[in-house]
Each structure stands twice: as structure tokens, then as C-alpha cells.
Amino acid sequence: MSANDLPALDELATAQAWAEEGRKVAIATVVETWGSAPRPVGAHLVIDHDGHFEGSVSGGCVEGEVVAEAIEVIASGKPKMLEFGVADETAWRVGLSCGGRIRVHVTPLD
Amino acid sequence: MxxxxxxxxxxxxxxxxxxxxxxxxxxxxxxxxxxxxxxxxxxxxxxxxxxxxxxxxxxxxxxxxxxxxxxVPPPRIVAIGAVHISQALAPIARTAGYDLEIIDPRTAFATQERFAGTTLHAEWPELVLRQRPLDRYTALAALTHDPKIDDAPLVAALKTGCFYVGALGSRKTHGRRRERLLAAGLGEAEINRIAAPIGLDIAAATPGEIAVAIMAQIIAAFRRRAVAAGPEAERAALP
Known part of the structure; x- marks a missing residue:
């Protein structure tokens, strides 16, 4: 591998490649964390309109919900802020088992 | 986006x-x-x-x-010299989360047997660095004691603005190195960026201890670097 290449599993490189193939893409980014959170601020999950995804914003706890929201964001063209945590009402359905809280920004790639 | x-x-x-x-x-x-x-x-x-x-x-x-x-690009270390200290440095760098590669044209030193799992180039540094150039997120440690092998990558590292440049050798050895680098056209300020004798002063004696001292010095240089201030300020800020 050349030092000037991005690694094979690079979410942002994937997002660019997908968009250049003509797929509709959204990028989800962890923008804030409180308590113990599995992925650091800046971590990405990239999603296409069919629900394919790469990367992660948690340890797999909330990815399903983020993918569903991202498909809506792709359809509406409007960015959205999501919050997940055990204190939320959604915790029964999707929450972080580690007890932390995260804020995830989802934006369409256009 | x-x-x-x-x-x-x-x-x-x-x-x-x-x-x-x-x-x-x-x-x-x-x-x-x-x-x-x-x-x-x-x-x-x-x-x-x-x-x-x-x-x-x-x-x-x-x-x-x-x-x-x-x-921020992942920091990496280029060690010149497939020597005993590099053998100790390889697993320590891995533990600290730094990519490490070793360059040594002496094929007796640069063997996979001595460096299992480490990226190894059994070539002259000038040749390797042409293919894989140094950058500001790379640390260079010159560890062979041999000016024929060490000097060229040291010059390249100083000119590139590597966040860390260190060279093994006693004060006397470094004095002679200083003269050679001056003769090669480098300035006093550039040469002063070289950490020599290499490593934090923890009275390290064995190859393992010296490797720890080098790694600690590299970490300090990386965490204290002044990227946004530009190369001039960065140079001034480094030890």
C-alpha cells in the first residue's frame, strides 16, 4: 500500500466513491458524547438510499435507527440531529447499553 | 455535506x-x-x-x-537502521498506536526473522524516501551510527519539517555530524532540531530502555507540536 492512499475501510472515501457512482448518500457523524460512549466524536457512518452502510457511530447499538433516519434525510435533503442515550424515551427501543449519551448529525451528500 | x-x-x-x-x-x-x-x-x-x-x-x-x-494523519515513525534498538522500538511503537517502518540497506540486519510483523525496507534510505516521502506527521529516528546511511534521511527530515528528528550517538559523534550537516548546507537552527543524544534523559542503558526513551520523546514532540502556526513556529516550538 502506498503511504498516500487512504485505508481500505475509510468511510469518507466510501461516501465519495458511492456518490460518484451515482448513489444517494448521507453521512452521519458523532458530534458530542457524554459519559462512556463507544465511538469518539468525529466518528462516521455512511449510508446510501438502499440502506447499505459502512462505519459506525456506536458499538452497533443505534446504527439501525441512524440508517432509517438517514434514508429519510436522503429523501428530504435536509440535515437532522439525532440524540441517543439511556435517559431518552427511545432507550427501550434503541439506546446505548453502556449508559452514555451521543448526539449524531446526519447530513445528505449533495 | x-x-x-x-x-x-x-x-x-x-x-x-x-x-x-x-x-x-x-x-x-x-x-x-x-x-x-x-x-x-x-x-x-x-x-x-x-x-x-x-x-x-x-x-x-x-x-x-x-x-x-x-x-489528523496517523503519526508514523521511520527508523533508519534495523538495529537492536529498532527491534525493541517496533513493539513499543505499536503499543503507543504509531505506525513504524524500518529502513536499512544492510541485508544482514534487515531480515524478516529479526523484525517479524514490521514493515522493513532493505534498501538505501534515499531510494525508499523517494517512493514514500517523509511528511510533517512522521518522526525520523536515525539509529545506525553510520553517516553513509543516517545523514541523507536526517537532511530530508529536517527539510520536510518532520515533527521529530532524532539521531543516535554520543555528543562527540553528534559534534562531527553537526559539522557534516553544516557543510551540507543546513543552518544551525535546523541542526538544533535534532534530538541528540536521542531519547528523553532517563539514563537509559539497554536497547529496550533506549527505545522507551525514544518513544517518550516522540510522543512529547507529537502532542506538543504547533501545526496551525506554520512551519516556522513549529520549528521554534520543538526542542
């Missing part, structure tokens, strides 16, 4: 240059800030601080929320 901005960001990352994606969270307006870009005011200070620390986060300024996503 605009595809054009993603392309710019990915190009900077592929070139191993630091960049920040600045997003105003309410409006979604965004910009890519490169290493050399200076911004004014409080936002500029926040950007410079983030570039230095490598930490992403939300900042609130004038009632607006900005998200600064900092992309």
Missing part, C-alpha cells in the same frame, strides 16, 4: 495533511480548513487549538454552534 467539500477533504487526507471540516450545525453551512489556513477571531483560535490537539468537538460562538471535525 457538499460532495465538492468531501473531495477536498479526502484529497487532503490522502496527502497526509491535517484538515478540519467546519460545519455550522443549524444551517449546515460548511468549509474545509487546511493546515496553512488562518482564520481570525475566536473561531480562528478554536480552529488552531483543534488542529494542534487533533480533537474534534462542538464550539459555541456568538450563539451559533459549530462542529469542528479534525482529521
Amino acid at each position: 457538499k460532495l465538492d467539500n468531501l473531495r477536498i477533504l479526502n484529497a487532503e487526507r490522502a496527502r497526509r495533511r491535517a484538515a478540519i471540516l467546519l460545519t455550522e450545525l443549524d444551517s449546515g453551512a460548511e468549509r474545509v480548513i487546511g493546515e496553512g489556513d488562518r482564520e481570525r477571531g475566536e473561531l480562528g483560535e478554536a480552529l488552531a487549538g483543534a488542529m494542534r490537539s487533533g480533537k474534534s468537538g462542538v464550539v459555541e460562538l456568538g450563539g451559533r454552534q459549530y462542529f469542528l471535525n479534525v482529521h
